[in-house]
Amino acid sequence: MKVTLKIKRFNPEKDSEPYWGEYPVEAEPTDRLLNALNYVKWYIDGTLTYRRSCAHGVCGSDAMLINGANTLACKVLLQNLGSKITVEPMRGFRVIKDLLVDMEAFFEKYRKAKPYLITHSPEPEKERLQSIEDREAFEDTTKCILCGACTTSCPSFWANEDYVGPATIVNAHRFIFDSRDEGREERLEILGAADGVWRCRTIFNCVEACPRDINITRAIGEVKKALLFRRF
Amino acid sequence: MVHKYDAVVVGAGGAGLMAGLNLSAHGRVAVISKLYPTRSHTGAAQGGIGAALGNHEEDHWEWHMFDTIKGSDYLADQDAVEILCREAVETVYELEHWGLPFSRTPDGRIAQRPFGGHTREFGKGPVRRACYAADRTGHMILQTLFQQCIKNQVHFFNEYHLLDLIVTDGRCAGVVAYCLATGEIHTFHAKAVLDATGGCGRMFRVTSNAHALTGDGMAVALRAGLPLEDMEFFQFHPTGIYKMGILLSEAARGEGAILRNRTGERFMERYAPTLLDLAPRDMVSRAMYREIREGRGIDGKNYLHLDLTHLSAEVHDKKLPDITDFVRTYMGLEPKKVPVPVQPTAHYAMGGIPTDTDGRVIRDEVNTPLGGYYAAGESACVSVHGANRLGTNSLVDILVYGRRGARSAGSYIKENDWAPLPPHADGRGRAQISRLLAGGGKERAAQVRDSLQDEMMEKASVFREAKSLGTMKEKLAELRQRFAQIKIEDRGVKYNTELLEAIELENLLDLAEVLVESALGRQESRGAHSREDFPKRDDINWLKHTLAYKADKGIQFKFKPVTITKFQPMERKY
Numbered sequence: 001m002k003v004t005l006k007i008k009r010f011n012p013e014k015d016s017e018p019y020w021g022e023y024p025v026e027a028e029p030t031d032r033l034l035n036a037l038n039y040v041k042w043y044i045d046g047t048l049t050y051r052r053s054c055a056h057g058v059c060g061s062d063a064m065l066i067n068g069a070n071t072l073a074c075k076v077l078l079q080n081l082g083s084k085i086t087v088e089p090m091r092g093f094r095v096i097k098d099l100l101v102d103m104e105a106f107f108e109k110y111r112k113a114k115p116y117l118i119t120h121s122p123e124p125e126k127e128r129l130q131s132i133e134d135r136e137a138f139e140d141t142t143k144c145i146l147c148g149a150c151t152t153s154c155p156s157f158w159a160n161e162d163y164v165g166p167a168t169i170v171n172a173h174r175f176i177f178d179s180r181d182e183g184r185e186e187r188l189e190i191l192g193a194a195d196g197v198w199r200c201r202t203i204f205n206c207v208e209a210c211p212r213d214i215n216i217t218r219a220i221g222e223v224k225k226a227l228l229f230r231r232f
Numbered sequence: 233m234v235h236k237y238d239a240v241v242v243g244a245g246g247a248g249l250m251a252g253l254n255l256s257a258h259g260r261v262a263v264i265s266k267l268y269p270t271r272s273h274t275g276a277a278q279g280g281i282g283a284a285l286g287n288h289e290e291d292h293w294e295w296h297m298f299d300t301i302k303g304s305d306y307l308a309d310q311d312a313v314e315i316l317c318r319e320a321v322e323t324v325y326e327l328e329h330w331g332l333p334f335s336r337t338p339d340g341r342i343a344q345r346p347f348g349g350h351t352r353e354f355g356k357g358p359v360r361r362a363c364y365a366a367d368r369t370g371h372m373i374l375q376t377l378f379q380q381c382i383k384n385q386v387h388f389f390n391e392y393h394l395l396d397l398i399v400t401d402g403r404c405a406g407v408v409a410y411c412l413a414t415g416e417i418h419t420f421h422a423k424a425v426l427d428a429t430g431g432c433g434r435m436f437r438v439t440s441n442a443h444a445l446t447g448d449g450m451a452v453a454l455r456a457g458l459p460l461e462d463m464e465f466f467q468f469h470p471t472g473i474y475k476m477g478i479l480l481s482e483a484a485r486g487e488g489a490i491l492r493n494r495t496g497e498r499f500m501e502r503y504a505p506t507l508l509d510l511a512p513r514d515m516v517s518r519a520m521y522r523e524i525r526e527g528r529g530i531d532g533k534n535y536l537h538l539d540l541t542h543l544s545a546e547v548h549d550k551k552l553p554d555i556t557d558f559v560r561t562y563m564g565l566e567p568k569k570v571p572v573p574v575q576p577t578a579h580y581a582m583g584g585i586p587t588d589t590d591g592r593v594i595r596d597e598v599n600t601p602l603g604g605y606y607a608a609g610e611s612a613c614v615s616v617h618g619a620n621r622l623g624t625n626s627l628v629d630i631l632v633y634g635r636r637g638a639r640s641a642g643s644y645i646k647e648n649d650w651a652p653l654p655p656h657a658d659g660r661g662r663a664q665i666s667r668l669l670a671g672g673g674k675e676r677a678a679q680v681r682d683s684l685q686d687e688m689m690e691k692a693s694v695f696r697e698a699k700s701l702g703t704m705k706e707k708l709a710e711l712r713q714r715f716a717q718i719k720i721e722d723r724g725v726k727y728n729t730e731l732l733e734a735i736e737l738e739n740l741l742d743l744a745e746v747l748v749e750s751a752l753g754r755q756e757s758r759g760a761h762s763r764e765d766f767p768k769r770d771d772i773n774w775l776k777h778t779l780a781y782k783a784d785k786g787i788q789f790k791f792k793p794v795t796i797t798k799f800q801p802m803e804r805k806y
Contacts, residue, residue, distance in 0.1 A: 013724045030564070042678030046721035046730040051271075053442040056478045056558060058371060059271040075561060096413070097727045103268065116379035117331025126285075127328040129340035135333065142333050142365075142372065146270050180331065213557075 001029050003078055005036055008088040009098050011047065018095070021045070029079035034062060037073055037087070037099075050099035057211055060147035063090055064099050070149040070209040090152035092161065106148050109164050113172035113190050118183025134179040141174040141219050143212040150206035150216055156199045163199040164191070166206040166216045173219040176226060184226075192227045200224075233418045234653070237262045238645040240407055240422040241638075242394050242449060245272030246370075246627065247609025248428035249377035250634030251641075252386045255426070258642030262420060264389040264409055266444060266732075269378050273430060273442045274630065277370025278554065279483030280345060280362025281327075281631075282624035283320035287341045288360040293317040295352060296361060298799055300625060303349040303512045304618025305759035305769065306801035307462070307777070307794060312589050312614040314797065316625070319632045324363050327631070332376040334365050335551075345551075346486045349512040349622040349806070358510055362624045367481050367554045373627060392418065393732055394429060394448045395661035397456040397605070398654065404605035405651040407452075408661040412732065415725025417665070419658050423650050424641040426606040427453065427585060427593075428634065435740045435747070436578035436693060437685040440472055440479035444736075449611040451739035453585045454746065455660075458595055458602065459779035459790065461613040462583035463743070464750035464761045467621055468694050470516040472577025473562055474535040480555045480574060482623040485509040487547050489540045491520070492571065493528040499536075504806040511806045514620040514760040517576040521694045530573060537571035576694060582621055582760065583750075584613040586779065586792075591637025597779060597792040604644060604651065608637040615777065618794075619759020668734050673717025677734045680714050683707075684737075684744060692748055697764040701752040708745050715741060746780045749787040754778065771801050 003025050010018040023040045034052055041048040050073070051061040057075035064073055065088040067081055078085075093101035144167065151157050151165035172191055175181045191197045197220055206216040238259030241252045244267070252263040265272070284291040296317040301308050328334060328342060335343040344360040352359040365372040381388075389409070395417070396408040406422040432447025433439040454460055470491070471480040485491070491509050493499045503519040504511035511519075524534050540548065548556045548568055559567045585607040586594050592601040593612075609630040616629055687707045691700040715738065722730040756770035757763050777792040 011724060011726075013726060030562070032562075041730070042676065046676075047724070049722075049727050049729050053267055053271050053444045054273060054276050055443060056276070056476075057561070058276050058554075059267075059273070059442065061267070061271050077562075097724075100727055107268075111382055114383075116383040119329075123329045126325055127334070127342050130336055131340050132336050132338065135336050138333070142375075143368070145275070145371070146268075174333075175331070178331065178333070 001078065002026055002083065003036065004084050005040060006084060006086045007048065007098070010095055011097055027078055029077070031078050032074050033066060033076050033078060033081065033085065034074040036078060049097045058145060060145035063147040063149040064088065065090055070153045072147060072149070072211045075211050090148055092152045092158050093148065103148065106151060106167070109168045110146065110171055112164065113168050114183060114187055115171040115175065117175060117178070117181055118186070119180065120182050128180050130179055138174050138177040140214050141170045143214055144170050144174070145212060147211060149209040149211060153205040153209035155203055155205065156201055160199060162195045164195055166220065169197055169220050169223055170214060170216055173223055176223060188227055188230055191223055197223050197227065233416060234421055235262065235418060236421045236650070238422065239424040239426065239641055240264060240420045241426045241428060242407060243428035243430060243611070244269035244388065245428065245430055245609065246274035246373055246377060246630035247634035249381055250631050251426045251428055251608060251638040253377065253380055253384060254635050254638035255642055256384055256386050259645050262387050262389055264392040264394070264420065266391060266393040268390050269388065270374060272374060273445060275371045275374040276442065276479065277373070277627055278367040278479060278481035279486065280347060280364035280369050280624045281324060281373070281627035282347065282350060282361050282622070283324040283363055283628065284317065284361060285321060285324065285342060285344060285363065287337055287344050289352070291352065291359055291361055293321060295354060295359065296320065296350070298354050299350050300616065300622055301799050302355070302804060303620055303622040305620055305804055306775065307615065307618030307758060309615050309795040310797040310799065311795050312616045315589055316616045316628055316632050320628045323628065323631045327373065327376060330376050330380050332365065332372050334363060345483060346510060347623045348482050348485070348510045348516070349507070350624070358507065362483070362486065364483065366550065367483050367552045370627065393735065394452055395664065396658070397425065397452050398657045399456050399602070400651055400654045403603040403651040405653055406657070408658045410661070410665065412727050415728060417658050417661055419653070421650060421653050423645045423648050424604045424606060426591070426608065426637050426641055427611050428607070428609045429611045431581045431610040432740060432743045433578045435684060435688050435744045437689040438472060438475070438477040438575065439578035440469055440477050441578065446736035446739050447611070447743045448736065448739050449607070450584055451742045454742055454782050458593065459586060459781045460583060460746050461586035461777050461779055462615060463581070463746045463780060464754050464778060465582035465619045465759055466578065466747065467513055467580040467582060467760050468517040468576040469513055469579035470520055470576050471538050471574040473558065474573035474575050476562060477577035478558055478562060479577065479579070480538060480558065480572065484538060484540060484552055484555060487551055488543055489538055491516070492537045492539050493523045494530050494532070495528065499523050499528070507806040512620055512622060515806065517694050518762060520576055535573045535575045538574045539571040540567045541569060541571060578693065580621055580626060581610055582613070582615070582617040582619065584611050587612050587614055589614060589636065590640035591633055592640060597790045604648065606637040606641045608633040619761060664735065665731070668731060669720055671716070671718050671720065673719055675714050675717040675719065677718045677737050680711055680718065681737050681740070684711055684740060688744055692751060695762050695764055696751050698752065701748055704748045705752065708741065708748060712741060742782070746787055750778050750780050753789060775801065
């Protein structure tokens with residue numbers, strides 16, 4: 001099939017403003033959008049710049065705005081995108097070059113909510129025991145690959161860049177609901193602050209954007225509930 | 233720009249993060265990586281990490297050791313395998329203590345599943361040894377290690393690409409790296425360097441490997457005069473998604489999935505009557521190639537079926553959720569209802585930078601270390617995998633030897649001062665960049681890479697012979713000439729990923745040459761190296777490791793004996 005990629009281009013060393021570049025690509029309907037981007041870079045315009053690595057939806061490098069919706073370029077097939085496909089960088093992060101954005105602030109926020117197991121009790125000789133049910137309580141949020149698709153689809157984040165954003169909450173949820181963790185209070189303190197979970201207006205964009213099918217709004221709701229029960 | 237650290241770790245996958253975490257307790261450490269750490273390919277590992285915990289049934293590290301050695305076709309060094317299998321157990325508990333969300337047994341312990349080549353009582357039948365978190369074990373390991381690095385404030389340089397190793401007066405003095413964000417060349421002056429840059433599967437057309445897996449550390453070591461060990465052994469994983477090569481974990485077969493040919497026959501019954509579909513990967517991949525050659529591929533084409541249709545919905549949804557998702561997303565098929573088209577996919581380099589069991593890089597056949605230089609994980613060769621790696625053992629390797637390398641580097645930086653930086657330490661790296669940017673020919677790097685991948689797949693993959701390897705050698709000479717004619721359109725300094733891809737391609741060309749020459753040299757069939765003109769294993773002449781050096785006149789060889797302690801080589805039957 002023939003498709004045209006309409007890509008938002010910006011080279012900080014040359015361009016004062018972004019512009020649209022159009023590239024015809026001959027491809028298989030079952031090709032990933034990443035295959036088409038690679039084709040443009042490898043055979044039409046070597047300057048096209050984006051991140052990619054695993055090419056099958058597990059490393060989180062290539063989240064971008066495709067036909068107006070955030071997703072991973074390696075997890076969407078051309079047959080599902082029509083013959084004219086618009087590709088832009090994720091919204092809300094500083095664009096560095098073409099589809100490549102500055103991820104530093106994103107990881108800074110992720111670190112803020114202490115995304116690591118906190119324990120004070122002594123470790124057993126073997127594994128800590130955890131029931132299948134207790135393990136299931138945080139299964140969904142262990143899947144996060146830190147691609148940024150959720151945070152950059154969130155209108156609350158666009159309106160206030162200090163909002164910690166859904167990805168940070170997802171990664172805090174993963175520990176708050178882990179029966180082995182003893183840092184629940186410190187994390188809830190951080191997420192209960194002005195730039196924390198209460199900025200979420202349950203718009204559900206994040207759920208649609210997540211390439212790992214994490215029910216993010218539900219996870220945020222569970223954190224909100226944990227905060228409420230904590231208060232009373 | 234020059235940075236000074238006690239130690240530098242290159243690479244931030246499982247081995248690099250484990251090393252960074254352990255080394256940071258000993259001094260000032262930088263971890264440099266061409267990707268953000270969580271993008272590393274450890275995250276793509278699916279099925280499990282092998283350790284004889286015995287949570288479901290009796291198991292012992294000695295059984296794990298035997299399986300690993302037999303799986304390696306007796307080429308693995310047995311002292312190194314013993315360490316691997318003993319320390320696997322404490323390593324898995326350590327991961328759990330760090331919060332790794334393993335799947336659980338009904339009594340709350342770490343869940344384990346069967347995996348290829350892992351057996352009870354020295355080969356009597358499959359054993360549940362692979363500790364898993366659904367089919368996302370690698371993702372959980374990578375995330376857990378990254379979380380611990382954040383907790384312990386490990387210092388990262390993200391998106392810095394390794395260009396060169398600085399060797400002076402018989403010691404390693406640091407590395408040179410290219411900063412992708414600015415195009416600047418940075419020199420990292422260090423007492424110790426630990427390479428954990430991963431594999432080089434991108435030299436093949438069909439591969440499970442990420443775009444980033446271009447063997448940068450191995451190529452840089454080779455150019456710095458060090459040997460590469462056993463590069464002729466490259467593992468093809470039996471079940472890659474047809475044409476795309478995306479990995480469908482061996483855990484699928486561990487949970488009961490079956491490989492079938494065009495008649496629906498479970499053909500592994502003919503090749504491995506005891507372990508069937510759970511025979512080691514080299515044997516299953518060869519069996520698949522044979523089925524295809526003899527006309528029993530599906531519709532006569534070059535693929536077979538992985539049948540998961542008889543597995544329960546719970547197995548699909550809870551134990552194999554990711555691969556179920558991959559099949560739906562990329563093939564548009566429902567694996568609960570129809571079998572999945574699969575073909576062997578280039579997966580893992582058993583060879584690499586030679587090290588001893590303390591992770592010290594060695595430079596010759598009598599194990600002389602190069603002071604201050606360490607390696608761990610897929611870029612290294614201890615050798616625990618020998619001629620064929622067992623599934624789950626790469627995850628054990630990165631953690632056990634990532635930690636051991638870090639510990640010995642930790643002692644080294646306490647006992648030694650910095651080797652003086654030679655003048656123009658970054659000279660070779662700068663020259664490489666200038667040369668690539670100055671090229672004004674008509675070739676595109678992508679076209680050269682396409683040819684490399686197609687030719688390697690055809691001539692140097694599962695089956696080899698003198699003729700195909702000889703032709704490949706000539707092709708490589710031709711590809712090098714074409715590479716000299718490439719033109720890079722991007723003249724910028726910020727995120728010049730076109731230049732990066734050219735550097736990576738040059739690494740792949742160097743490593744393909746070593747692989748082909750080593751394969752041509754080894755006149756026997758052992759593990760993943762299968763010579764049609766020498767179909768038998770030859771212990772009299774070839775029970776030894778290859779050390780390949782880059783010299784002016786091509787590749788030169790030395791050979792190193794295999795360490796045998798507990799298990800004498802036997803015929804390998806499953």
